[in-house]
Amino acid sequence: MLRDELVTRWAGFYDLLLADAAATVTAVQLAGDGDETAPVMSGTAAELMAAGEAAGAGTSPWAVIAPIRPEIQVVDVDRCADRVLQPLLDAADTVGASLAHLTESGTPNSVHLGVTLPSRAARREFTRRVSEIRAWAGETQTTVDLRSRLDGLRLPGSAPLKPGGGVCWPTDTDGRRITAIAAYRRLAEALNQPHVDAGEPLPSPAPMVWDDVDDTDAGELAVVSPRAYRAPTRMTREQFKTLTVSPRRGRRSHAALAGAWVLWRLGVRSWRAAARYYAIYPCFEKWRERDAHARSRGRNLEPGWVSWCQRHWQDIARRARAYRPETASLHEPKIAEALAEVNQWDDPDLVAAAVAVIRHRFSDGYGLTRPVGVRDLASWLGFSEETARRRLQGLAERGLLAVVKPHNRETAPHEATVWTLTTPAAAYRSSVSHDVTSPGGMSLTLHPCWVVLGQTARLVYTQLSPTPAPAATLSAQTGLPTGTRHHGLLRVLRTLCDQGLASRSGQGRATRWLLGPGGLDDAPATAAGRAARERVQSRVILDRDVWHARGRDVASRAVHRRARAKAMQRSRARRASTAQCVNQLALVHPANRAAARRDNTRGRSSQRWGVRLARSRGLPTREPPTLAGG
Template sequence: MPECSQGTCCPEDVSTITASHVAELQSTDAGSAPPRWSELYKLIVDFSVPGRALTKGADSTDGAQSLKPGNPIALIAEAEELGGGDAAHAVVARIRPDLLTVDLDGCADVMQSGVLDAAERVGAPLVYLAASGSPNSVHMVFAPATAWARTHLRSQIDEIRTWAGYDTRAVDVLTPARYLRLPGSASLKLGGEFCRPIDADGTPLSAAAAAARARAALVSINPSTRRDVGDTTPPASEKRLQPTNVGIDAATAAGIVRTSSEDASPAVVTDIAPRAWRRRKRFTYADWRILMSHPPVGTRSDRATEAAWRLWQSGIRDWSISGWYYRNCVVFEKFTGRDSTAPGSSRAHWESIATRARAHRPPLSSAERGVIDRVRERLCSWTDRPAQAIAMLAILEHRFTDGHGLTDRPIAVRDLMSWLNVASIGTAKALLDGLVEQRALAVATPYAQTAPREASRYSLVDPEVVLSQSYPEHDVTILCAPTPPPAPSPSPLTPTVGEPLSPLWGLLGADCWRVYSHLLASSTPLASAVLASEVDLPVGTRRYGCLRLLDALVDAQLVERTDRGRRTKWVALAGDAVRRAEEATGALVRLKALRTRINAERAAWHAETRTEHRRAQRVLRRLLDGLRERSPKRQLELEFEVGEEFSAASVATARPTVRTKRGRHMRPPGRPSGRGSP
């Protein structure tokens, strides 16, 4: 008998056992109660070859002595009966050839998490995990959905093993012909423990819990597994797919070469997000059945639309990723066939799905509408800072009015940057923090407590709740003291005038929007002093104050000046003046560059593999270098920093100034410079 290790065994040749003897060994006594391990064994063991009962060698070494072959279920029942509940010897058997078995010997603390992550990335669910009995050693069995997934998982395990510095004896990927010590078996080493199923965190599992985990994993890739273990109720996904005559054969399954959408991630990033920036949702077996199905003529459009919705639900948002599935999944063959005669048919079909999905907003309840209406009313009076008002309005429009609730909603700093055309991370962060301090938003889940790679979550605060919980300060009246005249209060903000969510104000500044919206709401032209007092700004000059903002608005062709001197008055241009100014000032170009950078940064941040992360970093570096070289103006530079309120810093760079260089020896003031001067 050759020497055997603790986890994997090589019993004697079974080729001499006849087929009738194997059938006899695989049949259990119908009158006896099934052992506790029978259900788990039926899910993972290959019964085409008999198992074997082994015990420790007589010389107390790692060698094992063969007792007898037989059905593994009967062998483990006999071993536990002899041991009074615990197996008196070990039982080994081959694992099903469609499963992938990994034996980690003495390196589970280093390798286990990496192997589990690699299996999740390729879509191979965990079927079986057990502590083998040796210190820091486990057995792992996975169920790859395709041949590509199996090959890719093996390569990933080899890469992790090489990185960790272990050999193939410590990290052993078993071939289908090798034997594994089954759960419940005694150890074959001195001082070893029984083989026990465990959870991923090391918690021991019962035989029933381990069987339930194995069944759930196998059902996720093959719904017919339910009937193999006695469950006659077909799964919900199978019942839903039966009327559609969707099938997948071996040839179709071999054509599936990718199991998740990140493998088709684009090499070129644009201002349109290629996917939803969250943890990716893996395609299930039912999804792949839809994508790789051959629908009959007459139902191809409906089936392609259903498959396109599956792509959207998985997080795909742009043609740069969805185009791969249209070209490689046979369910879209109707539209790919049209591309030869009518180019763009596939993309037009996808864009119709994406447009409908983006425009869809579930209806708000009456209570939610009431809260949002009260917040809109409060925007006109709760703050005198236009930057805060615009930020709150953007959050309302883009997050809390989408029909998905007013509580525990994710709002990232880069979301606010993209909505407001603000290039500074610090400015956007200060705006969010200011809204929390003003009790317009409440932090529901801080960033440190969210799932990995997710933003902080906020809830919209009802103004009525804030007013009911706030108490005015105690009023103390001092007798005989002269009462100062009340200071003139500035006019309230009008967030419904002047298109406050235009990307133009991210370039010119929020104070420019305040001046423009006030002029737009005025029925008559206003003088500089009157306008400055009503918007609570100093009159200033062309370098600061209200006149500086008016000068920037005139350059953007949003405001006209009438008369001169003390009779100067200002009037705002209505109509599509804001749209024309967006193009003239380069605000749209800057917004596109900003969103492109944000998408590139998020692609690197949300990368789930090292290869994807390196590719995203290269794209981001190339993108930033190219934008710096092609940027004709400073406001297009992505590292451009602005003040806390993004109010006026960009105005100074909207129109470049040229300074004349003077010579080394400058003339004193008041001295003539002609030839006749002394």
């Protein structure tokens, strides 16, 4: 039995702090050198502490653990008080909470923080803010723990329960130790304020996750994918900490660089998707300050002005897309072998599809087994999804691609069909050479000019040279029949002449063909091809926004956004068609428009002459019938 005459300095404080000061609890102490504890004796908290102080000459050799009042919400901070204590105090002050209890828990850099909350709404808000601070600091629920009302708390004056720890002692907000009387007055003042029962702690909100970004508006068509279309990625605490760190001067560029790479790894791709994060997260403070300074001087009103934040993101995106891992060289022999076979195929359209797949998917150094979607190929080459599906099927039939994992919309709705790159059989070789084995040849194959003119025109263009050549020679090199002005090689050559990409010399059997005066970038079809490819890319992005939308509300907004964008595309197409009717020579090179006018006039006059000849001979003509009067 404990002697009644033993009294502790903490007696009055325990009476006010504990849920039941007269309840019987057990004192424990460390057993040996480990973390195990052993019971010592039982009694009330005040009796146990008095006996401990008497046995230890004023310092108790054991710890007393007991439940505290339900009005007090306790946050147990373990080994991270230097980073999270002040934000926790600020959060408590924001919700109107009163500081009731603050002690050193004994472990270095650890505290017990107790507050009283004025309302249930304040309790919910404080719980949410504690979870945000925990995520910001990169801690776990073990190191920043909202304690339950049923959990026992180690009382002030208790000995440590971990090797190397110190005595549990109350402190002020600056970390200075205070007396038992000062701790009692602080607790009494907090309990005199309006407060509610803390009860069981509310469940912590889910860690911050990367949600889909709705960055497309109805007035502008996005041609750069706002995000990487893949399974949703959860933001880790370390990534959130990187974005929310407030760097000191001299380290702000490093913090912005680290934050931008976090966004890229989480799937952000376009500036319109990244802009909102540059506007709110502290790591980008340097570039926001520069933008504010530029706007204050009116530089944002200058034509072509680009913000510092946008420039920074575009630089990061450019570096990320150009990055190739060290293992990229291991796949080069296999890719070169496949391109050598593709170079001798007789189908220019399949050659272009093969080059697009290899360049955009298999040449990035991330392996030869990669997902390739139908819409990927459509956006690379600027044609419809149905055409892209036929092209992929053709590549599979010729043995360039082999299916490893087919798309399954039930089990993996966010993943496209996975293909592996193989070497096609030699049976598809021909006498045609496409010049796709070099980087320059691959770039030429994917030029936007061929979206309008076709890949057959590209094949003929690659065979032209500054030296004049007859049509028979070009026919043998391309595998096309010579034809006439309406089909075959001669039709393609006339199209290239209209674009300034080919020139004709001589007449009759002395006709020769050679490279034209213009370049691919100067051809009128290039602008039209680039616009057509952008229309396909914007349509693909809208479709993928709908498919990858998470949640009914996000999906509904994506569907309406796609409908508005497609209506805008149709309106633009009608206006472009009207403009083309006004100017029928819009896609003809300026140097050849006079000849084109003569050809068009000659064709119309020949047509009128044919109609007059048919009438004179009593032959039927393609004209509306004349109703005979009755």
